[in-house]
Amino acid sequence: MSMNRALKPVLAVGLCAGSLLCYAVTAQAAEGWRNPSLSPDERARLLVQELTLDERIGLLHGPMALSFPGGPPLPAGSVGGAGFIPGVPRLGIPALTETDASLGITNPGNVRPGDTATALPASIALAASFNAPLAYQGGVMIGREAAARGFNVLLAGGANLARDPRNGRNFEYLGEDPLLAGVLAGESIRGIQDQNIISTVKHFSLNGQETGRFHANSVIDEAAHRESDLLAFQIAIERGQPGSVMCAYxxxxxxxxxxNDHLLNKVLKGDWGYKGWVMSDWGAVHATDYALKGLDQQSGEQLDEQVWFGEPLKQAVAAGTIPETRLSDMAQRILRSMFAAGLFDGKPVKPEIDAAAHAAIAKQVADEGIVLLANAKGLLPLSPAVRTIAVIGGHADSGVLSGAGSSQVTATGGNARVVPVGGEGPQAMWGRQVFHPSSPLKALRAVLPDASITFNDGRYPAAAAAAAAQADIAIIFANQWMAEALDAYDLSLPQGQDALIDAVTAANPNSIVVLQTGGPVLMPWLDKVGGVIAAWYSGQKGGEAIADVLTGRVNPSGRLPQTFPASLDQFPRADLPGWGLPAKQQFDVVYDEGADVGYRLFAARDMKPLFPFGHGLSYTSFAYDKLRVRGGDTLTVSFEVSNTGAxxxxxxxxxxxxxAAGTPLRRLIGFDKVELAPGEHRTVTVKADPRLLGHFDEAANKWQIKGGSYTVVVGPSAGVDSLSAKARVRAQRLKP
Structure with missing residues (x-):
């Protein structure tokens, strides 16, 4: 302890001896950073002063907590998982134990032997629910399961917009709209952090494809960036207050x-005033001077060329090329988030996990995320009179497909089936199709005990067609396996499944297609089938959810969070940038569509998609009425929703x-999820985020909202306007 620090309590007593108020002040001064009544910012400021130079640097880098053949053992005190940052035992600073957790707690390489966890449906399914409270519940569930395993940092909160439907990680994200993605990511993060767990938001920013992901240069105009991908992150950060932001590859x-000095220092920490810390993605650090450009922590250091934030950082501080004040700021930001999450103050014992309750949350996400895309022949819900059903393909006898990569969860009950895909390189370990243990075939047999339900694996289209011809109804499961580090080549169903569907529908036109995909696919057979549902990757209870939607035990309520195109040519880049280039060659991905992502671009170019953003059918019908729009600084919209069905x-x-003041456009400014009995009606009110009404003025570095008349439409999708009204909005400028 320094002399000055030791004298502070003594001097305080001498200056105001005998005063009760002074006694309280003296006690607080003596307690310092341990005082829980102080703000997380003040406690972190006080604590960082207690750290030595080596202790500060120790908080700024760490390894993966995984064991590799011939490599070192797991770090002492770690929990096997994605990452580990040692603490400072002499000051009671806990270690940061990190796990991938977008869709549940992962167990990469079975590093925790036999450990399984509740597998949520893919994030795209959550986005399809359009249900913000449900996103919060999912976050709570993941947070509790993390705490039960000893983790305190979750690498969750994927908020990247789906700019290209071929992106291999779109299933981990929340669709193409910044409001929908930002709100649902923010609510999931908030649910996690309410469990005294730190969550990230990731991957900041424009991580729009997996092809050449380490070398792709995302090129975009600043205003367009602010109005699209950055706005999704900004909304997520405002709602969820994540302790850390993970930058991208x-x-x-x-x-x-x-x-990226502009992205991290200017936008995130400057304009947005973000107080937490920026951690790198695993293997995304290329130099020590990233510390000056806004990066606070190097993660998964084994994957980088060297531990840039270890000895090289210490030498840079000694040489004066990186100020010691910046080093302290880096450590203080980490400590601040740890205080804010309650990691210091009597964190409760590991919670007991109610597996059934958690499975029920996963089931509800699947129920509300499944989208009924088409039902032209009225085959759905399946009639009780149906006596014979042929279930075909998709490994539906075993389980439901999941997406691959670092988000892969080993579901409760273990993997139902693993089908090797093959591949080379560091991502080859993810080259396998994993099926969660929830068989749609078994679930259908359970809810339709009087029907005869057969299964054909679909390997031979002629054999599948023969089975379908003998049944009242054929249900074809069609899979599109998507994976981190691997984009889809196009939007066709792989491995000849389109031909399979053609053969089956020719034999039995009463055929229903169940799509298990990570995003949009083309449907050249659409006019031949009786119905189509998008089940995505449906998680722990996906088989039961699919069976319940098919039979009407659950009324489908999912809505598309991504536009399904009629052709890949409707997207800005028909050829995937970087495909076929030599390894390590940088290339540009030019986002010249700007802020017009997905349905916004379809509206701007007057293109007709296969299915529009927001589309989804129901077994009942809804009507909208009594629209009222109030203007002013923003738009407040209210209307009545009625269930007009049976x-x-x-x-x-x-x-x-x-x-917007004479400029035609199409922007989602509000949404809700309402449950109604037949004949019931309810008033829905939404207040628009004013940023959605304006544009970003780069020169002024402010949001600008023009004064004038604004037209609002209400409908069941971006392609259908049921009601329309106008109101006037005042001109204004808002901080960035």
Missing amino acids: NLVNGAYSCG VAGKDAPQVYLAD
């Missing part, structure tokens, strides 16, 4: 994301801006 406008159901009404 790719470059953004010529600078690597994790060493059965109970959930609707996801959507509010779009159609004209």
Whole structure:
């Protein structure tokens, strides 16, 4: 302890002896950073002063907590998982134990032998629910399961927009709209952090494809970036207050994301006033001077060329090329998030896990995320009179497909089936199709005990067609396996499944297709089938959810969070940038569509998609009425939703801006999820985030909202306007 620090309590007593108020002040001064009544910022400021130089640097880098053949054992005190940052025992600073957790607690390489966890459906399914409270519940569930295993940092909160439907990680993200993605990511993060767990938001920013992901340079105009991908992150951060932001692998406008001064210092920490810390993605650090450019922590250091934030950082501080004040800021940001999450203050014992309750949350996400895309022949829900059903393909006898990569969860009950895909390189370990143990075939047999239900694996289309010809109904499961580090080549169903569907529907036109995909696919057979549902990757209870939707035990309420195109040519880049280039060669991905992502681009170019953003059918019908729009500094929209059908159901009404002071456009400015009995009606009110009404003025570095008349439409999707009204909005400028 320094002399000055030791004298502070003594001097305080001498200056105001005998005063009760002074006694309280003296006690607080003596307690310092341990005082829970102080703000996380003040406690972190006080604590960082107690750290030696080596202790500060120790907080700024760490390894993966995984064991490799011939490599070192797991770090002492770690929990096997994605990462580990040692603590400072002499000051009671806990270690950071990190796990991938977008869709549940992962167990990479079975590092925790036999450990399984509740597998949530893919994030794209959560996005399809249009249900913000459900996102929060999923976050709570993952947070509790993390705490039970001793983790305190979850690498969750994927908020990247789906700019290219071939992106291998779109299933981990929340669709193409910044409001939908930002709100649901923020609510999931908030649910996690309410369990005294730190969550990230990732991958910041424009991590729009997996092809050449370490060398792709995302090029975009600043205003367009602010109005699209950055706005999704900004909304997620405002709602969820994540303790950390994970930067991405790719470059953004010529600078690597994790060493991007503009992105990290100017936008995130400057304009947005973000107080937490920026951690790197695993293997995304290329230099020590990233510390000056806004990066606070090097993660998964074994994957980088060297431990840049170890000895090289210490030498840079000694040489004065990186100020010691910046080093302290880096450590203080980490400590601040740890205090904010309650990691110091009597964190409760590991919670007991109610596996059934957690499985029920996964089931609800699947129930509300499944989208009924088409039902032209009215085959759904399946009639009780159906006596014979042929279930075909998709490994539906075993389980439901999941996406691959670092988010892969070993579901409760273990893997039902693993089908090797093959491949080379560091990502080859993910080259396998994993099926969660929830068989749609078994679930259908359970809910339709009087029907004869057969299964054909679909390997031979002629054999599948013969089986379908003998049944009242054929249900074809079609899979598109998507994976981290691997984009889809196109939007066809792989391995000849389109031909399989053609053969089966020719034999039995009463055929239903169940899509298990990570995003949109083309449907050249659409006019031949009786119905189509998008089940995505449906998680722990996916088989039961699919069976319940097919039979009407659950009324489908999912809505598309991504536009399904009629052709890949409707997207800005028909050829995937970087495909076929030599390894390590940088290339540009030019986002010249700007902020017009997905349905916004379809509206701007007057293109007709196969299915529009927000689309989804129900077994009942809904009507909208009594629209009222109030203007002012923003738009407040209220309207009535009525269930005009014969059965109970959930609707996801959507509010779009159609004209802004004379400029036609299409922007989602509000949504809700309502459950209604037949004949019931309810008033929905949404207040628009004013940023969605305006544009970003780069020169002024502010949001600008023009004064004038604004047109609002309400409907069931971005392609259908049920109601329309106008109101006037005042001109204003808002901070960035």
